[in-house]
Amino acid sequence: MIKKIFKWIGILVLAVVAIGATLYMIYLRPFMQRMKQVTTVQYDKELTLVLGGGGNSGILVSDSLVIVIDTKQDEAAEQLSKQVVQLAGNRPILVINTHYHPDHTKGNKYYKGQNILVGGNYTKEFWIKDVDKETLPTMWLKDKMDIKMGDDTATIINLAQNIHTASDVMVYLHKRKMLFGGDIILNKQVPALFGVADPEGYLYALDMLPKRFDIKYIVPGHGPMGGIEIIDNFRQYFLDMKTAATDESKKDELVAKYKDWAQIPVLMSPGRTISVFKDKAKQK
Numbered sequence: 001m002i003k004k005i006f007k008w009i010g011i012l013v014l015a016v017v018a019i020g021a022t023l024y025m026i027y028l029r030p031f032m033q034r035m036k037q038v039t040t041v042q043y044d045k046e047l048t049l050v051l052g053g054g055g056n057s058g059i060l061v062s063d064s065l066v067i068v069i070d071t072k073q074d075e076a077a078e079q080l081s082k083q084v085v086q087l088a089g090n091r092p093i094l095v096i097n098t099h100y101h102p103d104h105t106k107g108n109k110y111y112k113g114q115n116i117l118v119g120g121n122y123t124k125e126f127w128i129k130d131v132d133k134e135t136l137p138t139m140w141l142k143d144k145m146d147i148k149m150g151d152d153t154a155t156i157i158n159l160a161q162n163i164h165t166a167s168d169v170m171v172y173l174h175k176r177k178m179l180f181g182g183d184i185i186l187n188k189q190v191p192a193l194f195g196v197a198d199p200e201g202y203l204y205a206l207d208m209l210p211k212r213f214d215i216k217y218i219v220p221g222h223g224p225m226g227g228i229e230i231i232d233n234f235r236q237y238f239l240d241m242k243t244a245a246t247d248e249s250k251k252d253e254l255v256a257k258y259k260d261w262a263q264i265p266v267l268m269s270p271g272r273t274i275s276v277f278k279d280k281a282k283q284k
Contacts, residue, residue, distance in 0.1 A: 037052045037053070038050060038051070038052045038053040038076050038079070039051045039052055040083075041225070043176075044176075046060060046061045046062065046149070046150055046152075047059070047060050047061075047173075047176070048061075048083070048087070049219060049225065050072075050076075050080055050083070051219075051224065051225070052076070053072045053073070053074075053075075053076020053077070053079070053080070054070070054071075054072035054073040054074070054076055054077065054102075054103035054104060054106070054107075055070040055072065055098065055101075055103050055104035055182070055183070055221050055222065056070065056180075056219050056220060056221060056222065056223075056225070057069055057070045057071065057072060057080055058070075058171070058180055058219060059080075059083065059084055059087060060149055060152075060154065060173070061087055061088070061091075061149075061150075062091075062148075062149040062150045063091075063150065064091060064092075065091060065092055065093075065094060065147070065149065066084065066087060066088040066091050066092070066093045066094070067093075067094050067095075067096060067147070067149065067154060067171075068080075068084050068093060068094070068095045068096065068111070069096045069098065069171050069180050069219075070096070070097060070098055070104040070105070070180075070182070070221075071095060071097070071104070071105060071106065071107025071108050071110070071111070072103065072104070072106065072107045073102050073103045073104075073105075073106035073107065074106065076107075077106050077107025077110065078107070078110060080107055081107055081110035081111065084111075092114060092115070093111055093114040093115075094114070094115050094116075094117060094147075095108060095111050095114060095115065095116040095117065096116075096117050096118075096156060096169060096171055097116065097117070097118045097137065097169065098168060098169050098170065098171075098180065098181075098182025098183065098184075098221065099118075099119070099164060099165045099167065099168050099169065099182055099183060100118065100122060100126075100127060100130065100131050100165060100167075101165070101183070102131065104182070104183075104221070105131060105135050106135060108134070108135035108136075108137070109134045109135055115138050115139050116135075116136075116137040116138050116139065117137060117138075117139040117140075117141055117156065117169075118137040118139070118140060118141070118167065118169065119140070119141055119158040119159070119160065119165075119166075119167025119168060119169045120140040120141050120142035120143075120158055120160075120167065121158065121160055121166045121167030122140070122166065122167045124136065141156060141158045141169065142158060142160070143157070143158060143160070144156060144157040144158065149173075151175060152173050152174060152175040152176060153173075153174045153175070154171055154172070154173055154174075155171070155172045155174065155213075156169060156170075156171050157169065157170050157172070159184070159205060161201055161204075162196040162197070162198040162201050163184055163197070163198060163201035163202055163204070163205050164182070164183040164184055164191070164197055164201075164202070165195070165196065165197070166196050168182055168183070168184050168205075169182065170182060170184065170209075172213050172215075176216075176217065177213075177214050177215060177216035177217060178215075178216070178217040178218070178219065179209065179213060179215050179217070179218050179219070180219045181209075181218055181219065181220050181221060181230075181231075182221045183221035183222070184202065184205050184206075184221070185206070185218060185220045185221060185230060185231060185234055186220050186221055186222050186223055186234060187218075187220040187222070187223025187224055187225075187226060187230050187233075187234075188223055188233070188260070188261045188262065189220075189222050189223050189261055189262040189263070189268070190237075190258065190261050190262065190263040190264075190268045190269055190270060190272075190273070191268065191273065192267060192268045192272075193272055193273055193276045197276070198276075198280065199238050199241070199242065199273060199276055199277055199280065200280060202234075202235075202238050203235065203238050203239070203242075206231055206234060206235040206238070207235070209231065210228060210231060215228050215231070216228070218230045218231065222262075223262075237258060237261075237273075238273070240254040240257060240258075241254065241270055241273040241274050241277060242277050244270070244274050245274045245275075245277035245278045245281070246277075246281075251274070254270075255270040255271070255274075258270055
């Protein structure tokens with residue numbers, strides 16, 4: 001009897017390992033490979049966009065300051081820092097992290113002696129525990145600030161509520177009418193909803209942002225840059241998943257709309273978003 005039990009336990013373990021390996025090869029490995037790809041776009045003389053290699057990044061140069069939005073991870077983070085140093089020369093550098101996740105912050109370690117700004121709803125203790133001490137910020141933004149950058153003005157805002165995280169930050173360039181959305185805005189990629197992530201918070205932000213700013217161009221946290229349609233599409237995703245959470249008859253049809261979006265079963269999937277909507281509804 002005991003031998004049979006161990007036999008079935010072994011079979012179950014092998015089945016789980018096989019399923020995990022299959023999911024890795026089909027979904028996770030290609031996704032990670034796409035994330036590592038880096039594309040540099042020289043938007044204009046002062047603004048360079050470095051897409052991929054973690055979260056999308058921007059480098060904005062003025063006579064007195066260089067702003068870096070998100071510092072990537074792994075080799076891409078090191079390459080970005082070298083590019084920034086070359087562009088900055090002797091000018092000070094301000095790093096802005098749109099949120100604390102490592103694909104947006106692991107490169108902070110290459111900016112020792114420079115200011116690193118994040119949302120003020122995080123604490124130093126939280127950062128050291130959930131990220132690491134090596135990437136610790138120096139500035140904690142509670143509300144917003146404006147920085148003159150040549151003939152443009154960069155507005156940095158802390159959304160200060162549970163959306164993707166508890167303290168998501170965005171950067172809006174007024175003259176360029178460009179918004180760096182961090183992971184509040186993704187282009188054809190399903191969001192990862194864990195921890196305090198709140199789909200209702202996403203809907204609030206995606207409704208509010210076009211009303212607050214005159215947006216013509218969007219640099220999402222992940223995916224190609226584009227226009228206001230990125231917000232429209234991402235907002236519709238959440239609306240569709242909210243409907244799917246309450247109307248089982250429409251679920252398959254609504255989920256199928258996003259089959260071409262980058263996603264990972266369970267981790268980053270319409271099913272996960274639907275599940276979170278259902279959990280939030282139960283808590284009310």
